[in-house]
Amino acid sequence: MNDYIVRATALDGKIRAFGAVTTNLVNELQHRHQASPVVTAAMGRAATVGAVMGIMLKGNDRLTIQIKGGGPIGQVVVDANAKGEVRAYASNPQVDLPLNAGGKLDVAGAVGTDGFLNVIKDLGLKEPYRGSVELVSGELGEDFAYYFGQSEQTPSVVGVGVLVDRDYSVKTAGGFIVQVMPGVSDEDLTYIETELAKIPNVTSLLSEGTTPEDIIQQLIPGEVRFLERTEIAFTCTCSRDRLESVLISLGEAELRSLAEENQGAELVCSFCKEKYQFTVEDLESLIDVLGKKD
Numbered sequence: 248m249n250d251y252i253v254r255a256t257a258l259d260g261k262i263r264a265f266g267a268v269t270t271n272l273v274n275e276l277q278h279r280h281q282a283s284p285v286v287t288a289a290m291g292r293a294a295t296v297g298a299v300m301g302i303m304l305k306g307n308d309r310l311t312i313q314i315k316g317g318g319p320i321g322q323v324v325v326d327a328n329a330k331g332e333v334r335a336y337a338s339n340p341q342v343d344l345p346l347n348a349g350g351k352l353d354v355a356g357a358v359g360t361d362g363f364l365n366v367i368k369d370l371g372l373k374e375p376y377r378g379s380v381e382l383v384s385g386e387l388g389e390d391f392a393y394y395f396g397q398s399e400q401t402p403s404v405v406g407v408g409v410l411v412d413r414d415y416s417v418k419t420a421g422g423f424i425v426q427v428m429p430g431v432s433d434e435d436l437t438y439i440e441t442e443l444a445k446i447p448n449v450t451s452l453l454s455e456g457t458t459p460e461d462i463i464q465q466l467i468p469g470e471v472r473f474l475e476r477t478e479i480a481f482t483c484t485c486s487r488d489r490l491e492s493v494l495i496s497l498g499e500a501e502l503r504s505l506a507e508e509n510q511g512a513e514l515v516c517s518f519c520k521e522k523y524q525f526t527v528e529d530l531e532s533l534i535d536v537l538g539k540k541d
C-alpha cells in the first residue's frame with residue numbers, strides 16, 4: 248500500500264482531521280540514514296506530522312521543521328510541501344539508547360526536552376512565517392500539539408507512532424491530527440477526549456489493518472466527511488546544480504584550497520545521503536565562474 252494522508256471535516260467544518268500512513272516514507276528514512284530504532288522513531292514521528300502539515304499548505308508552499316532539544320540525536324529537520332513530498336534527517340542517526348521505563352523506544356531521551364520546535368513556512372510571501380515553541384515532552388506528538396495550540400492558535404490532538412521491527416525496518420508508521428475550530432461545544436470536546444483515551448496506540452491499530460479513515464471515524468462525533476486523499480513519498484530536491492551554488496558561495500579562496508589541498512571535494516546531501524563528487528577540474532571551472540562575476 249502506498250503512503251497517503253486523508254483529510255476530513257465534521258461538525259459543519261468546526262473540526263478538521265487528518266489521518267496518515269507513512270510506513271514507506273519512514274522505512275526509506277531508516278534505510279537512507281542507516282538510523283537506529285530510536286532515531287527512526289524520532290525522525291518518523293516528525294516526518295509524519297511534517298507530511299500532514301505539508302498537506303495543510305497550498306500550491307507551491309513548503310515548510311521546514313527543526314527540532315533541537317539538547318539530546319544526543321542533535322537536531323531533527325523535516326522538509327515537506329503541499330504535493331506530499333517529504334524528506335528528513337537527524338544530525339546523529341546512529342544514536343542508540345536503552346528502552347524507556349515503559350519499555351518503549353526512548354524518543355524523548357534521544358531528542359532531549361530542553362529546546363525548541365521551530366516551523367518555517369515559505370508561503371510565497373516576502374518573509375517566511377516563523378513559529379516556535381519550547382519542547383514540552385520530547386516525545387514529539389505532544390510537542391506538535393502544543394505548537395498548534397500556542398503558535399497557530401488551533402487546539403489540536405496529535406497522535407503519531409512508528410513501530411520498528413527487530414531487523415530495524417519499519418513495520419508501520421502513521422498518525423492523526425484532529426483540530427478544533429472555534430464554536431465546538433464542550434460536549435463534543437469531551438467526546439473526542441474520551442474516544443482518544445480509548446485508542447491504544449496508532450501503530451498497533453495500523454498493524455491490525457485499521458485505516459486512518461477508521462481512526463478518524465472513531466475519534467470524531469457525528470458525521471465525518473472525507474475529503475481528498477494525497478499520496479506522499481520521500482522526495483529530495485538536491486541536485487548537482489544546487490551543490491555547485493553552495494560551493495560557489497564558499498568563495499574563491501576556499502575553492503582554491505579544496506582544489507589544491509584536498510584534490511577535489513565530495514559533498515553529501517544531508518537529507519538523502521546522495522554523494523556528489525567535484526574533481527579539481529570541476530572546482531577550477533567554478534573558480535572561473537566566480538572570476539567572471541567580479
Ligand SMILES: [Zn+2]
Pocket residue numbers: 483484485486516517518519520521
Ligand atoms: Zn538530497
